[in-house]
Amino acid sequence: MRRVPPWTPDPLRFPRFALLGGASPLHPLPRFSETLGGRVEVWIKREDLLPIAFGGNKLRNLEFLVGAALAEGADCVVTSGRRWSNHARLTAAAGAKAGLAVHLVLSGPPTDPPNAGVRLDRLLGATVYQAETDDRAEREALVERVVAELRADGRRPFVIGVGGSGLTGVVGQVLAAFELLEGTTARGFVPNDVVVPSATGGTHAGLLAGLATAAASTTVRGYAVARPARELAPTIGALLAELGTLPGLAAVPADRILLDDSELGPGYGIATASGDEATRLLATTEGILVDPIYTAKALAGLIALVRRGELDGRTVVFWHAGGTPGLFEPLDS
Ligand SMILES: Cc1ncc(COP(=O)(O)O)c(C=O)c1O
Numbered sequence: 333m334r335r336v337p338p339w340t341p342d343p344l345r346f347p348r349f350a351l352l353g354g355a356s357p358l359h360p361l362p363r364f365s366e367t368l369g370g371r372v373e374v375w376i377k378r379e380d381l382l383p384i385a386f387g388g389n390k391l392r393n394l395e396f397l398v399g400a401a402l403a404e405g406a407d408c409v410v411t412s413g414r415r416w417s418n419h420a421r422l423t424a425a426a427g428a429k430a431g432l433a434v435h436l437v438l439s440g441p442p443t444d445p446p447n448a449g450v451r452l453d454r455l456l457g458a459t460v461y462q463a464e465t466d467d468r469a470e471r472e473a474l475v476e477r478v479v480a481e482l483r484a485d486g487r488r489p490f491v492i493g494v495g496g497s498g499l500t501g502v503v504g505q506v507l508a509a510f511e512l513l514e515g516t517t518a519r520g521f522v523p524n525d526v527v528v529p530s531a532t533g534g535t536h537a538g539l540l541a542g543l544a545t546a547a548a549s550t551t552v553r554g555y556a557v558a559r560p561a562r563e564l565a566p567t568i569g570a571l572l573a574e575l576g577t578l579p580g581l582a583a584v585p586a587d588r589i590l591l592d593d594s595e596l597g598p599g600y601g602i603a604t605a606s607g608d609e610a611t612r613l614l615a616t617t618e619g620i621l622v623d624p625i626y627t628a629k630a631l632a633g634l635i636a637l638v639r640r641g642e643l644d645g646r647t648v649v650f651w652h653a654g655g656t657p658g659l660f661e662p663l664d665s
Contacts (some may be wrong), residue, residue: 335517337510338546339580341503347399349430351391353383358515361650363617368635372643375523376620377512380627380654385425385456388418388654389535392508393501394426397492400500401432406490408433408482412475414601415439415462416449416625416661418654419495424456434458435482435489437475439466448660497534499574505538506545506575512649513546523550524646527637529630529653530554530591531600533564537571539651540589544582553637555630556593558600565591594636595629602664606632623658 341348357378365374379389401409409432413420420436427434436453440463446454453460461478463471475491482489492501516523526543530536536554543550556564569586576583597604607628614620614631622628634650637643 335514337507339506339510339542341396341507341578346396346500346503347403348395349398349402349426351382351384351395351398351426351429355511355515356382356387358512358519358649361614361618364614367613367617368638371641371645372638373647374634374638375516375647375649377515377649377651379508380652380656382654384429385421385452386654386657388422389505389508389651390419390422390496390654391426392504393419393496393534394422394504396500396503397496398426398430398432401490402430404490405488406432407488408435408490409492410435410437410475410479410482410489411492411494411496412437412471413439413494414466415443415447416601416658418626418657420458421449421452421456421657423492423496424453424458428457432490435461435478437461437471437478438463439468439471440464441466443662447662448657452657495532495534497532497571499571502534502538502571502575505535506542506581508535509539509542510546512539513543513548516649521647522548523649525551525553525643525648526651527553527555527630527634527648528651529557529626530564530568531558531626533568533571535651535653536589536591537568537575540568540584541572541575541581544584544588545580551590553633554589554591555595555633556591557596557626557629560596561591561593565589592633595633597629598664601625601661604629604632606636610635620652621656621659622652623655624663625658625661626655627652
């Protein structure tokens with residue numbers, strides 16, 4: 333029997349366009365756990381197996397962002413990100429499913445031949461504009477230009493911020509926490525920890541708020557993959573404060589934010605040796621692939637915690653947030 337969720341978003345404030353089609357798989361990783369010494373029971377939440385365009389955590393945000401766009405009467409969506417952006421690819425896919433044209437403004441420089449992300453975005457029907465450089469201000473100026481041009485053409489664009497991690501999108505991640513607890517409770521446990529990659533912080537904040545609302549004692553251990561913890565933690569704190577204003581959602585104090593940037597390496601989108609080792613360990617024990625930009629770094633963090641004995645006797649869920657097309661991106665290492 334399904335449990336009643338501890339909170340449901342008000343459908344008038346947060347209209348939803350269905351993209352998930354059910355819970356993402358949740359299962360144990362017995363050979364991976366055993367190879368790490370059998371001190372910790374590691375499970376995995378397969379956000380990477382959500383149903384469209386190689387899956388990924390951002391589909392949860394997009395259910396509510398596309399819902400908002402449709403409710404507003406938009407006829408197209410504009411969003412932006414780096415050339416490998418999973419959020420951009422999934423926006424293209426969600427737009428295709430909703431019948432909305434999608435315009436993606438991506439950091440440059442363009443590669444020849446086009447990188448995997450851009451090829452997939454185009455296959456999904458998106459119009460891609462690529463900046464000359466990876467300068468963020470240049471990309472933002474290009475977003476403004478694209479939006480102005482669409483409006484001048486009589487179109488009604490709905491603009492989604494980088495990563496789709498404003499309040500509307502993050503509501504989807506709150507529901508992911510309830511889904512996790514429903515899955516683990518049905519299997520007879522509540523996880524001690526969830527280990528998650530954190531870039532814009534929306535997934536981290538939503539999971540924390542959802543777990544707190546459900547009164548679960550689970551900790552969320554975020555691994556910063558894009559910005560150092562001192563920059564990211566205030567963003568997560570601000571999202572938690574906003575979520576805490578929604579009737580029925582728990583207010584989570586900032587001291588509950590656990591962020592570790594020891595796996596960030598030289599920076600966003602640059603592979604690390606520990607990430608590569610983590611990737612091989614999961615692939616060769618369980619046949620599951622992670623990506624070098626996000627999930628490999630969080631998995632490397634989890635492995636380091638296990639090796640230091642910090643998770644002994646605990647049950648830990650690794651949040652496989654998706655991103656596997658990143659394996660085909662040209663990256664520095
Ligand atoms: C595969 C993957 N994992 C993790 C993240 C980080 O999620 P958030 O931006 O909510 O911190 C992203 C963000 O793009 C992602 O694509």
